[in-house]
Amino acid sequence: MEKDHGASYMFATKKNDDLKKLYDCFDRNPTKHIFLMQKMDLYIQETGEKIVADEELLKDPIAFISRLVEFYTELNTTLNVAFRKNQTYKFHIDACW
Numbered sequence: 001m002e003k004d005h006g007a008s009y010m011f012a013t014k015k016n017d018d019l020k021k022l023y024d025c026f027d028r029n030p031t032k033h034i035f036l037m038q039k040m041d042l043y044i045q046e047t048g049e050k051i052v053a054d055e056e057l058l059k060d061p062i063a064f065i066s067r068l069v070e071f072y073t074e075l076n077t078t079l080n081v082a083f084r085k086n087q088t089y090k091f092h093i094d095a096c097w
Contacts, residue, residue: 007039014074019082037092040078044096047071072097 026032
């Protein structure tokens with residue numbers, strides 16, 4: 001993760017306002033959105049892998065499912081707040097999920 005800045009940091013620390021600013025900058029040239037989507041895809045994959053590999057969570061099915069739901073809710077919040085419910089971003093979230 002980039003230290004204290006960058007898209008990866010913004011995803012990891014849930015900086016939705018900053019992600020929204022970045023999204024708005026990229027919206028001026030829509031071909032640039034791919035950069036942000038790639039960072040988001042990587043964040044989803046890495047975080048998902050950590051959740052699935054967490055031995056403590058795997059021992060407690062309720063905690064495991066709760067963490068997955070929490071993560072998915074986080075992603076939907078980011079989609080709605082930072083990415084203005086953009087369907088291309090939604091597709092990427094669903095594809096990585």
